[in-house]
Amino acid sequence: MIEITFPDGNKKKYDKHVTPEAIAQGISPSLKKRCVAAKVNDNLVDLNRPIEEDASLRLITKKDPEALDVLRHSTAHLMAEAIKQMYPDANFGVGPAIDEGFYYDVDFHDVTLSEDDLPAIEERMQSIVDQGGKITRSVISREETLELFKDDPYKLELIRDLPEDEAISIYRQDTFTDLCRGPHVPDVSWLKHFKLLSLAGAYWRGNSDNKQLTRIYGTAFFSEKDLNNHLHLLEERKKRDHRKLGKELDLFMLSEYGPGFPFWLPNGMIIRKEIEDYWYDVHEEEGYEFIQTPIMLNKDLWEVSGHWENYRENMYTSEIDDKAFAIKPMNCPGGMLAYNRKLHSYRDFPHRVGELGLVHRHEASGALNGLFRVRAFTQDDAHIFMTKDMIVDEVAKLIDLYDRVYKVFDLDYHIELSTRPDDKFIGEVSVWDASEKALEDAIVSMGKDYKVNPGDGAFYGPKLDFKLRDSMNRIWQCGTIQLDMNLPERFDLTYIDHDGSKQRPVMLHRALFGSIERFIGILIEHYAGAFPTWLAPVQVEVIPVNLDLHSDYAKEIIGLLKEQDVRAESDFREEKLGYKIREAQTKKIPYQIVIGDNELEAGTVTYRKYGEKKQITVPAATFVSMIKEEIDTKQ
RNA sequence: GCUCCCAUAGUUUAACGGUAGAACGCAGCAAUGGUAAUGCUGAAAUUCAAGUUCGAUUCUUGGUGGGAGCACCA
Known part of the structure; x- marks a missing residue:
């Protein structure tokens, strides 16, 4: 027993x-x-x-999160079986479950698969399921395994990498056998609700020196309903794609003359300016000073900072008067020069210096993606100089600030702490331990949870990352707080302490949005282009019922709104009411106001909020103060 | 950068290797209106370069750009 x-x-x-x-x-x-x-x-x-x-x-x-992984992993095997039946020469790499589905990497050799081939594979999968069949596990010897997979070079490589003493398990279903740790669902009949989604190249074992295999992505759920919900979510994400909405709403553009260098258009500029103004306001309240450092600086500086050695392939360079220059990929070295322009006293700490700095990085062409990955972007950077014993309070203050700002945008987040890398790091282990402890203490003092990523810190210091979750359930890394033990040494930063001695300050880099460009890209998708009133390029569209009779009153209303800095517009073209209303809706303007005889006589407006059906008639002054309040409080 | 896919008016898109067609938007004219598209008329496009062909938007090669991933991402 x-x-x-x-x-x-x-x-x-x-x-x-x-x-x-x-x-x-x-x-x-x-x-x-x-x-x-x-x-x-x-x-x-x-x-x-x-x-x-x-x-x-x-x-x-079925309710446990692990269950979906098992189901999806089994579906990956099912897909592999179908592929093996249809393409007998195919060799298989790995086929794990991932966050929202699964994939399998396949070497089709001379056959090139396209997305049009996926439905046929799906059908074959379905027919295997219809036949039914147990999925069975067995443990076999290393020799037997090597023999079994002798025609599968990728599997052989995986087997050879398994520890000598480890039991090797294989899973069989019907005609198909795969090397696998498991577990799996007991029977293929569990695999009913799946969908193959896309395919793309993927390097064998994630190494760009290796051959590229064809990776097929799919997803699977326990119920038809869950699968359909997920497919709807994918569609909704596509609909909200910021590249599509950016074009429709005329926010930004990209030109083939500048791949990865976004253009900001008037509508996008309004959003950007609102966000930047907000950023300056909130940082001013927090005791920041602001600087702007040059975009291009002498190569010698990048040698001091270490960028020339470590980041050169991503930097744009040029020559001025026969001297080598580089365009900044980061703001910190310029910030160091600004700090060093004069002596600093411990009395002035923490010394907080913000910079909305435009940086350029040569990203690989294949990495570019709308506003999410660009070659020129504005970091909402700041460098904070202080003494060691200020770290906990200062970081706590930052967490509080981030928390407030993310709330304004209705974004949830969680914090991740990355600690000292195992090998490549600078400084003393004891200093690292103390720094990590300080960051942890700060989080705890704010009553926040966090996840630790051991060994994930930068070589120069530990960091906190803020991972935002948007309305489509995606995670974005935006905010970061990084302690830097490297640059203060390299630039020989000092301050004068109580006793008149020169000391080395502690420095941290921090960004709240990360990149303004990317953050706006995230917001476009998060809000589906329907921005809250304070951000909307046009806040109110005034629509007169009859141009001859109501234009003057429309202009009067616009005047009242503009007096309060509300962005109000009217379209005085000869078009029908319905037409103009539809246009206001497609532009996702937060408020549309219709005025006709009734409103003119009573001095009222009839408004409708975007996304709502009901029409409300109020005195014009009431509307103005209502919208003004909404904008001021950033609701 | 790598693999695969894609490229037609400003936008979204149609066209067996044989006259590039539409919708929205834009312009003009008419219609004067109460909560998601008034009608008519007009201007407007084959990404670039080479090749195959009597003839190329369509086929081939290359360039450029874009997409899905991978790699990259202090």
């Missing part, structure tokens, strides 16, 4: 070799039906895997 401990702490005796499936069945047949896999001593295993000794057991049902 062995003893099984359940998640609620209950213990129960079972015969040796009992399977999780049998245990589930014993509890209730309906539970067994919902079970996908099990966690035995925290290892995810198949339901029919016998348990040999005392263990803790957690049954994984």
Whole structure:
């Protein structure tokens, strides 16, 4: 007999070799039906895997997050089986479950697959499912495995990399056998709701020196409904694509004359200026000073900063008067020069210096993507100089600031702490430990949760990253707070301490939006182009019912709004009311006002808010103060 | 940078290797209106370079740009 401990702490005796499936069945047949896999001593295993000794057991049902991974991994195998049947020469790389689905990397050799081939593979997958079949696991010897996969070069490579003493498991279903750690669903009949989505090249083992395989992406769910919801989400993301909306709303453009160098158009400029003004306001309140450093500086400076050595391939260079210059890829070196222009006292710390700095980086052509990845962008940078014992308070203050600003944009976030890399780092381990502790203390003091990424810090210091979640469930890294132990040394930064001695300040880099360009790209998709009133390029569209009778009153209303700096417009073309209303809607203007005889006589306006159906008539002055309030509070 | 895919008026798009067609937008004319498209008329396009062909938007090669990924991303 062995003893099984359940998640609620209950213990129960079972015969040796009992399977999780049998245990589930014993509890209730309906539970067994919902079970996908099990966690035995925290290892995810198949339901029919016998348990040999005392263990803790957690049954994984369809509701558990791990269950989707199992399902999707099994669907990847199903896809591989279908592909093997259709393309017998295909060789397989790896085929894991990922966040929203799965993929499998396949070497089709001389065959080039296109997206048009995916439906046929899907059909084959479906017919395999229709035939039904168990998925079974077996453990075989290394020699047997090597023999079994002798025609699969990628699998052989994976097998050779497995530790000598590790048991090698394979999974079989019907005609298909794959090297796999598992676990899998017990039966292919579980795999009903899947969809193949796209394909693209992917380097074998993620190394650009290796051959490129064809990666096929797909997704799978337990129910038709979940699958459809996910497909709708993907469609909605496509609809909100900032490149599409940016064109429709005339916010920005890209030209083939400047790949990766965005142009800001009048509408986009309004949004950008609002955000920058807000940034200056809020930082001024927080005690920041502002600078702007040159875009181009002598190569000697980049040698001091280390960029010439470490970042050269991403820098644009030029010559001035026979001297080598580089366009800045980061703002910090210029900021260091500004700091060093004079002596600093501990009394002036923390010394906070902000810069909306335009940087240029030569990104690989294939990396460019709308406003998300560009070659020229504005960092909302700041450098803060202080003493060691100020770190906790200052970082806490920053977290509070970030928290407030992200709320304004209705963006959730979580914090990740990246710590000292294992090998490549500068400075003393004890200093690193203290710095990491300071960052942690700051987070804790603000009552925030965080996740640790061990070894993910930059070589020059630990950092906090702020990962935003948008309305389409995507994660974006925007904010960052990084301690820097490198540049203060390289630029020999100092301050005068109490006792008159020269000391080295602590410095941190921080950005709230990261890149203004990218942040606006995120906002476009987050809001689906329907910006909150304070950001909207046009805030009010005034529509007269009859041009002859109501134009003057329309102009009067616009005058009232403009007096309060509300961006109001009217279209005095000879078009029908319905036409103008439709246009205001397609432009996603927050407020449309219709005025006719009724409004003219009563001195009122009839407004409708974007996204709502109801029409409300109020005195003109009431409307003005209402919208003014909404704009001022950035609702 | 790599693999695959794509490139037609300002925008979205149609055209077996044989006259480039539409919708929106723009301009002109008429219609004067109450919550998502009034009608008529007009101007407006084959990404660039080479090749195959009697003839190329269509086929081939290359350039440029874009997309999906990969790699990259202090």
